[in-house]
Amino acid sequence: MWGIPKTRYADCSGSEASDEIEIVVNIGGLKQVLPGDLLNRYPETRLAELVNNSSESFEVITSLCDDYDPGKGEFYFDRDPEIFKCIIEVYYYGEIHMKRGICPICFMKELEFWKIDPDFLDECCTGSLKEAEEELSEIADKVKLILADLEGDFGSGRWQRFQFFLWKLMEKPQSSLPARIIAIASFLFILISSVVMCVGTIPDLQLQDAEGNHMEHPTLEAIETTCIGWFTVEYILRLISSPNKVHFILSFMNIIDFLAIIPFYVVLTLTYLGTAMMELSNVQQAVQALRIMRIARIFKLARHSSGLQTLTLALNRSITELGLLLMYMGVGIFLFSALGYTMENSHPETMFTSIPQSFWWAIITMTTVGYGDIYPKTTLGRCNAAVSFLCGVIAIALPIHPIINNFVIFYHKHSMLETAAKHELELMALRSGTCALGKASQKSLKSCGAAGLWDSAMRASQSDTYIPLLVDPSERTPQSTRKDKDD
Missing domain, CATH: 3.30.710.10 (Potassium Channel Kv1.1; Chain A)
Structure with a gap:
C-alpha cells in the first residue's frame, strides 16, 4: 500500500x-x-x-x-x-x-x-x-475548581475581600503557611478529642459524685471543652466565609462536623436545665446516648486525609464487587444455617434451637472468626461446618482482588489527574500572554486572573494541537469543534 x-x-x-x-x-x-x-x-x-x-x-x-x-x-x-x-x-x-x-x-x-x-x-x-473522555472531563472539573478558587464568587468590597481571605485560610491548606498550620491544628484537635473520648471511659480515671454515679475526670472534661470550642469556632468561620451558605450546610462532611459539635451543647443544656423538666435518671440516659454521638468526629479526619477520601471513592466504585460479596455471604449463611439446624436438631444437647438463631453460627463460621459459643455436636453437623467455612473463605477471597485493584487504579488515577490539571493550568497561563511562569507556577497563577486563564483556554481550544478540556464533551464533534479551512 x-x-x-x-x-x-x-x-x-x-x-x-x-x-x-x-x-x-x-x-x-x-x-x-x-x-x-x-x-x-x-x-x-x-x-x-x-x-x-x-x-x-x-x-x-x-x-x-x-x-x-x-x-x-x-x-x-x-x-x-x-x-x-x-x-x-x-x-x-x-x-x-x-x-x-x-x-x-x-x-x-x-x-x-x-x-x-x-x-x-x-x-x-x-x-x-x-x-479518555472521562479522564478529560475529570481534569476539566479539577481545572474549573482551581479557577474558581483563584477567582471565587466574591465581590470587590472590603468585606468580600476579607471573606475570600478567610475562606482560603479555612478551606485551602495549600494556599499559604497559616492555612496549612490551621489544617494541622484541626487534625491534632480531632485526634486529641478522639483519644480523650476513649480514655474517659476507663474506670480508674473516672470519679464519683455525691450520689455514687461515675463522672469523667475534670481534666479530661477541660480538654474536651477546649476541643469542642476549636471545632465550634472553625465551623462558624467556615460558614461565614463560604460563598454559598446553603451548599455549605447541606454538604455531607459539614453535616458530620455539625453532628460532632451539637451533642456537647445538648448535653450541657440537659445537664444544667433538664433536671427541672424531667427526672435525673432520664437526663443521664439522654446524656449518655448523646455522648455516643461524639464518635462522629472521627469522620472529620477524612477532610484532612486524601488517602481516606481516595479509599471512600474507591469503595464507591467497587459497589458491584461489594454487592456480590454480600450476596454470596447471604446465600451461604441462609443455606448452612438451615442445614446446621436440620442436622443438629435431633441431638439432645443441641445448640441450634432455630434457623434464625443459627444465623450467628453461620456468620462467624463463614468469616472464619469462630468464637466457639455455638458449635455442632454431630458428625454431619461438623461436616456441614467444614464445608461452610471453606465456602466462606472462597466467597470472601474472590471479590477482594477486584476491590484492591480498583483502589490501586483509582489512587494512581487521582494522582495523575492532579498532575494533569496542574500542567493544564500552566499551559493556560503560558497562552494567556499576561502572566509569565517563573520557578513556582503556583505564585504566577495567583497573580494571573482566573478569567484571563479561562479566556486564553477558550482561544487556544481553536488550535489543532490543543485539546479543549473546558469544552462540554457533547461539543467535541467534527461539526462544532473544528472550522474547516475551506469555510
Missing part, C-alpha cells in the same frame, strides 16, 4: 473521469497512492473532496491540504502517518481500528481533520476512547 506513486496523477478534467483518478498523498513523509473510486465511497471526507476538486485552482486545493506540488501531482499533509494508516481503513473495510499506543484524543482530532464520522470506530476501540 505504501510506496512509490504511480505515473498517473490527479490531472483529469471532468466528472466522467473521476473514477480513473489516482491521487498521491504525502502524510508526514510517507507516500500513498489512492484511487478516486475508493475515496468517493465517502464523499463528505477530506480525501474525497480532494479528488473531486483536484482540477480546481491552486487556492482551492491548498485549502484542503497543507501543500501541493503540481509537477509531481503530490498533496502534502503535515499529519501523523501512523494514525493515517488506521484512518485509511475506513475506505477499504468500512470500519476503523485504533492501534495500541495511540492517544485516543489525538486519534479523534485526526478523525475531525479528515472529516470522518467517529461512528466508524469499531466497538472494540470505543472503550479506550470513552475512558
Whole structure:
C-alpha cells in the first residue's frame, strides 16, 4: 500500500473521469497512492473532496491540504502517518481500528481533520476512547475548581475581600503557611478529642459524685471543652466565609462536623436545665446516648486525609464487587444455617434451637472468626461446618482482588489527574500572554486572573494541537469543534 506513486496523477478534467483518478498523498513523509473510486465511497471526507476538486485552482486545493506540488501531482499533509494508516481503513473495510499506543484524543482530532464520522470506530476501540473522555472531563472539573478558587464568587468590597481571605485560610491548606498550620491544628484537635473520648471511659480515671454515679475526670472534661470550642469556632468561620451558605450546610462532611459539635451543647443544656423538666435518671440516659454521638468526629479526619477520601471513592466504585460479596455471604449463611439446624436438631444437647438463631453460627463460621459459643455436636453437623467455612473463605477471597485493584487504579488515577490539571493550568497561563511562569507556577497563577486563564483556554481550544478540556464533551464533534479551512 505504501510506496512509490504511480505515473498517473490527479490531472483529469471532468466528472466522467473521476473514477480513473489516482491521487498521491504525502502524510508526514510517507507516500500513498489512492484511487478516486475508493475515496468517493465517502464523499463528505477530506480525501474525497480532494479528488473531486483536484482540477480546481491552486487556492482551492491548498485549502484542503497543507501543500501541493503540481509537477509531481503530490498533496502534502503535515499529519501523523501512523494514525493515517488506521484512518485509511475506513475506505477499504468500512470500519476503523485504533492501534495500541495511540492517544485516543489525538486519534479523534485526526478523525475531525479528515472529516470522518467517529461512528466508524469499531466497538472494540470505543472503550479506550470513552475512558479518555472521562479522564478529560475529570481534569476539566479539577481545572474549573482551581479557577474558581483563584477567582471565587466574591465581590470587590472590603468585606468580600476579607471573606475570600478567610475562606482560603479555612478551606485551602495549600494556599499559604497559616492555612496549612490551621489544617494541622484541626487534625491534632480531632485526634486529641478522639483519644480523650476513649480514655474517659476507663474506670480508674473516672470519679464519683455525691450520689455514687461515675463522672469523667475534670481534666479530661477541660480538654474536651477546649476541643469542642476549636471545632465550634472553625465551623462558624467556615460558614461565614463560604460563598454559598446553603451548599455549605447541606454538604455531607459539614453535616458530620455539625453532628460532632451539637451533642456537647445538648448535653450541657440537659445537664444544667433538664433536671427541672424531667427526672435525673432520664437526663443521664439522654446524656449518655448523646455522648455516643461524639464518635462522629472521627469522620472529620477524612477532610484532612486524601488517602481516606481516595479509599471512600474507591469503595464507591467497587459497589458491584461489594454487592456480590454480600450476596454470596447471604446465600451461604441462609443455606448452612438451615442445614446446621436440620442436622443438629435431633441431638439432645443441641445448640441450634432455630434457623434464625443459627444465623450467628453461620456468620462467624463463614468469616472464619469462630468464637466457639455455638458449635455442632454431630458428625454431619461438623461436616456441614467444614464445608461452610471453606465456602466462606472462597466467597470472601474472590471479590477482594477486584476491590484492591480498583483502589490501586483509582489512587494512581487521582494522582495523575492532579498532575494533569496542574500542567493544564500552566499551559493556560503560558497562552494567556499576561502572566509569565517563573520557578513556582503556583505564585504566577495567583497573580494571573482566573478569567484571563479561562479566556486564553477558550482561544487556544481553536488550535489543532490543543485539546479543549473546558469544552462540554457533547461539543467535541467534527461539526462544532473544528472550522474547516475551506469555510
